[in-house]
Amino acid sequence: MRKRLKALGEKIQSHLQQSLVFRPFVDSAPVLERPIARNAGLGWIGKHTLLLTREAGSWFFLGELFINLPLPLDPPELKSHCGKCTSCLDICPTQAFPKPYVLDARRCISYLTIEHKGSIPESLRKPMGNRVFGCDDCQLFCPWNRFAQSSTEDDFKPRHQLDDIDLLTLFTWDEATFLKNTEGSAIRRTGYEGWQRNLAVALGNSTGGEQIIAALEQRLSDQDCSTLLAEHIRWALDQLTNGTGCDDSNATPQ
Numbered sequence: 001m002r003k004r005l006k007a008l009g010e011k012i013q014s015h016l017q018q019s020l021v022f023r024p025f026v027d028s029a030p031v032l033e034r035p036i037a038r039n040a041g042l043g044w045i046g047k048h049t050l051l052l053t054r055e056a057g058s059w060f061f062l063g064e065l066f067i068n069l070p071l072p073l074d075p076p077e078l079k080s081h082c083g084k085c086t087s088c089l090d091i092c093p094t095q096a097f098p099k100p101y102v103l104d105a106r107r108c109i110s111y112l113t114i115e116h117k118g119s120i121p122e123s124l125r126k127p128m129g130n131r132v133f134g135c136d137d138c139q140l141f142c143p144w145n146r147f148a149q150s151s152t153e154d155d156f157k158p159r160h161q162l163d164d165i166d167l168l169t170l171f172t173w174d175e176a177t178f179l180k181n182t183e184g185s186a187i188r189r190t191g192y193e194g195w196q197r198n199l200a201v202a203l204g205n206s207t208g209g210e211q212i213i214a215a216l217e218q219r220l221s222d223q224d225c226s227t228l229l230a231e232h233i234r235w236a237l238d239q240l241t242n243g244t245g246c247d248d249s250n251a252t253p254q
């Protein structure tokens, strides 16, 4: 998206006599993307705190091109079209919304599995279920996303069968395989240790079985198993061996 915004900047430049200064952003700098988008009339900010449009729901990213050219202004979208709906607030597995339009990022699975580097608070591990990278539940249950269309862009297509693979296979990837299979993907952001930490939690929430327990124990005995990872593996083993595993969780990641 950033490359395309750059191409747009170059195209605008090609129509101008004066020199244009421009810079594209896509989730890449401290730019307040949602309020800017709302103020530019692109849509409203929903109770789940994401930008929504009537046509595309919230299944899109935001990007912007800053330019030194005065342009006509579009009116802001001031009205919320959420109405009395509270689906996103009710469905959130970790109850991350203290009130509508406010997210406590510390409780959000997206933060915990992607951005957070340390230990995942124990009280939030069970509600994480089998989510190992990000979470979309508040969007999945939003009625406006019924109108969203799937992207035809190759970049959005699943790679390495990541949409149909079991947690155990992912957990047994070594670091080289992790790096190879996540090349060019946002998943790399979590790092190998974070990836294994998330998978350990998800395996602890699975229905378990000998193979899963053996894989967790094997990893725990490895020389390179960090203190952080070991703590999550021990938690997972405790869930599985003390019969406290989650009933509604299967062994396929989301």
Ligand code: B12
Pocket (backbone or CB within 6 Å): 026, 027, 028, 029, 030, 031, 032, 033, 034, 035, 048, 049, 050, 051, 052, 058, 059, 060, 061, 062, 063, 103, 105, 108, 110, 111, 115, 133, 134, 135, 136, 138
């Ligand atoms: C930090 C961040 C997160 C954090 C916190 C998210 C949050 N809702 O606060 C975490 C890691 C949890 C996260 C998760 C996700 N994110 Co995110 N995230 C961001 C990021 C990088 C910065 C947002 C931010 O915190 N800005 C700083 C704060 C200060 O801004 P703000 O919250 O908008 O606050 C403004 C107003 O709301 C208001 N305000 C807020 N609080 C208060 C309080 C008072 C008293 C007042 C007066 C005003 C006020 O004033 C502020 C200034 O204008 C943006 C990209 C960007 N650069 O904007 C993406 C972004 C919001 N994320 C995005 C996405 C897709 C996601 C996920 C779906 C990813 C996933 N699949 O896991 C989840 C969804 C979770 C959710 N329900 O929000 C997209 C959203 C696209 C859309 N349609 O809206 C963005 C825009 C990235 C992009 N370019 O596409 N994200």
Ligand code: SF4
Pocket (backbone or CB within 6 Å): 091, 092, 093, 094, 095, 096, 097, 103, 107, 108, 109, 110, 134, 135, 136, 137, 138, 139
């Ligand atoms: S992304 Fe998941 S955990 Fe985060 S607020 Fe939405 S439903 Fe809750």
Ligand code: SF4
Pocket (backbone or CB within 6 Å): 046, 047, 048, 052, 081, 082, 083, 085, 086, 087, 088, 089, 138, 141, 142, 143, 144
């Ligand atoms: S689920 Fe309902 S309340 Fe939440 S953003 Fe969508 S329409 Fe708004």
